[in-house]
Amino acid sequence: MQSVKSQFTNAVDWPSLIKSGSRLFIGSNAAVPNHLIDSLIEDAKDIKDLEMVHTVTISDNKWANPEYKHRFKINTFFIHGDAVRQAVEEGRADYTPCFLSEVSSLFTDETLPLDAALIMVSPPDELGYCSLGVSVDVVMSAARSAKHIIAQINPKMPRTAGHSFLHISEFSACVEHEQAIPEMDIAEKSSITERIGQYVAMLVEDGATLQLGIGKVPDAVTRYLHQHKNLGIHSEMISDGVMELMQKGVVNNRSKTFHPGKTVTSFCLGTKRLYEFVHNNPHVEFYPSSYVNKPANIAKNTRMVSINSALEVDLSGQVVADSIGYQFYSGIGGQVDFVSGASKSKGGKPIIALPSTARGGEVSRIVATMSEGSGVVTSRGNVHYVVTEFGIASLKGKSVRERALELIRVAHPKFREALLSKIREHVWVPDYQKQYPTDIPELGNVQIKRVPIKGETFYLRALNPADERRLQEFFYSHTKETVRLRYNYIPQGMTREKSCDLVSVDQSKDVALTIVRQEGSRNIIEAVGRYYLYPQDNACEVAFVTREDHQGKGMAKILLEHMISIATARGLSKMFAIVKSENKPMISVFEQFEFKRVFNPDPGEIELIRYLKDKS
Structure with missing residues (x-):
């Protein structure tokens, strides 16, 4: 033989x-x-x-x-x-x-x-x-x-x-012929990609199956998944970050519904440690791209999360990924395969993650219209989320107007006003939409906070112009009694114009916070807290309202605690609130935070004041 x-x-x-x-x-x-x-x-x-x-x-x-x-x-x-x-x-x-x-x-x-x-x-x-x-x-x-x-x-x-x-x-x-397998080192950390990684990790649920690429953003994402449980991998490629998640037991593929128990990929690229890890490893299986990238196969994984990048995204959600103007730069690759598969997966989430700017911050990657010559790789109908270092834009089920406002919110702040002005030329937003989205620096680099309440997970963030319809829904969910106690009168309705005015807040002056429940791409406002600045008095008036089925769970306390912290950081001298005298629960919340009652000539109202310590 x-x-x-x-x-x-x-x-x-x-x-x-x-x-x-x-x-x-x-x-x-x-x-x-x-x-x-x-x-x-x-x-x-x-x-x-x-x-x-x-x-x-x-x-x-x-x-x-x-x-x-x-x-x-x-x-x-x-x-x-x-x-x-x-x-x-x-x-x-x-x-x-x-x-x-x-x-x-x-x-x-x-x-x-x-x-x-x-x-x-x-x-x-x-x-x-x-x-x-x-x-x-x-x-x-x-x-x-x-x-x-x-x-x-x-x-x-x-x-x-x-x-x-x-x-x-x-x-x-x-x-x-012996030849060293080329290595790809783990990308250096940057503050921008670290923030993107944190935001993307918020969208990943325990038990999800992931597709990840290589580079700064995917590497950052894997660093913020180490507290997750029972993750799976179905990805055209794997890198060192996936290896580390497997070694720590975060990725065990236990919850996968397609190839359970196995990490499925078509190629790997990373360091020598990764190549040694996959050698004779029965837990990692390599298949052709025609199988791994087939959207129907990808969709067989429940809670499939695809994470891909882009060169630019226009304000309707179209994704440019292979060209810079007329210059072809990379390729389609597997982006559309996985975006399509994840969108068809039960509980799936297609995510586009990218820095908000290019060329050292001089060019916005969130654009009103695509650069001349650029081509669409992923259509506006496919993408559910766009993530930058400034937050998460949720696009699924959103109108073109809502998409534009969501995407402006995650653009770099110095480009937001120009983006809003540009799309106004095309009547994407109504005339009454005046304010572009602004951040609250005092919330920190990551503007969304995960808030566990009574065994459920909610998120605290700034209210923004894209919340117009969500705030309408929130208003119409209230009983007449809640509306009377909160507004001191019974409003006849909540028009789009009025709702727009309430969500279009210059957060550098006034503050509007919300606690939301996120169910896939659906955001449900559960509570809103505001303060209105009185600059002549260096003071602010505070108010909040909570959806009836969540009253008594501490949402108002969370909102008030954050507003006190913001007002203190901004050097305000005092905060005050005027509350209906029969609204005992709201009065109790203020008094728990050292607000003191002061004289008010109206017996139907209670005025409470808290003096703030000088921030120095």
């Missing part, structure tokens, strides 16, 4: 496998067979006009260098690396937009028939099976479809579980 080792060759006989004009596939991500590329360049100089097809290639990408333009023409599904990007910009390379889940079909149905697939694999086991290791993604599909598989057998390639194996007998040629 012929030994497995004896089937290795010392060199590839290129003319016997390919000819001028052939189309070759190059292995993806951290599995680029650089030795085979070097051999092709040096040993097959008479073979020209080769089309090199690939996705992301973590390599020097020397085949894309100008000196080889008459030998190689690149056709890439994802622009990555300086050499490839420059080749695309100069017209020496083509970019083919395609969902990652559908790339394999271009090979199988011979839209792009492959003459050869140049891949890198692990050494064969005693039965002759080699593993594609760290990159199965579209490599398996390319290998199955190509006329010839030319393999670089790398002793340093991990053996990974799942649908990752090819038998050595399937190779037309194979050469053993």
Whole structure:
């Protein structure tokens, strides 16, 4: 019986496998067979006009260098690396937009028939099976479809579980050559991405299944998931952050409804520690992108959370992810696959997370209209959440007007007024919508606070213009008695104009806080607290109202505590409230916070004052 080792060759006989004009596939991500590329360049100089097809290639990408333009023409599904990007910009390379889940079909149905697939694999086991290791993604599909598989057998390639194996007998040629697997270090922390990570983590429930990419934002997200429980992974890629969550037991895949108990991915990219972690690890399974990225499969995971980034988002929710104006910059990749799958998942949440600005803060990534030449990757109908360092914009079920106000709220503050003015030109917001969203710096870098109350989770945040309809619903939920006690009279209604006025607050002067329940993309206002500034007296008047079924649970105390803290930080001298004398519960709340009764000539009202300590 012929030994497995004896089937290795010392060199590839290129003319016997390919000819001028052939189309070759190059292995993806951290599995680029650089030795085979070097051999092709040096040993097959008479073979020209080769089309090199690939996705992301973590390599020097020397085949894309100008000196080889008459030998190689690149056709890439994802622009990555300086050499490839420059080749695309100069017209020496083509970019083919395609969902990652559908790339394999271009090979199988011979839209792009492959003459050869140049891949890198692990050494064969005693039965002759080699593993594609760290990159199965579209490599398996390319290998199955190509006329010839030319393999670089790398002793340093991990053996990974799942649908990752090819038998050595399937190779037309194979050469053993050791090559270090390229590493991708964990991104450096920044205050911006750390805040984004905190906000995204708030959207992840215990028992959710996640899709994460690589870079500063995904790395930051994983750092804020360490207190979560029973998370799962179904992701086109995994990195060191996922490995650490698995090692700590945060990711155990116990609650997954598709491939329970297993982390499912198509490739991994990270440090040497990650590659050692996936080697012979039965808990991590690698499958082709056509399987992992198939939206119907993604949707089989309940509470599927997809986390992707963007170059810019317009105020209707359209996502630009592969181009900067007319310049193609990256690719569609798996974003649409996972956004679509997560949106169809029971309890799923498609999230776009990005810094609010680019070019050192000079350009807003939240834009009134897309840059000329830019293309939509993910449509406005797909995205449920957009997250920046300034908060979470909830878009599902929102009108164009509400979406615009939500997105302006998470734009950088210095661009908010201009964004509101710009969309007013297109009648996206009515004339009475005057105030653009403002933050409350005293709430800290993260403007949303998780508030556990009686075993339930609520969130405290600033009231903002996008809450107009939610505040109407809140008002009409009250009994007449609640309205009378809160407003000292019975309002006849809550028009859109009046509601808009109440949620359009300059939070640098007055303050309006709300406690909300979040059910998926639905926000329900449960309580509102306000203070109105009287600058001539360096004082503010305080009031609050709570939905009837939550009265007595402490929401008013939480709101008042935060308002006292804000007023103190702003150096106000006193806070006062005027309360109906029969409103005993509200009076009790104020008195618990050291508000003292003072004389009021109206016997039907109680006036209470608290003097604040000087902030120094």
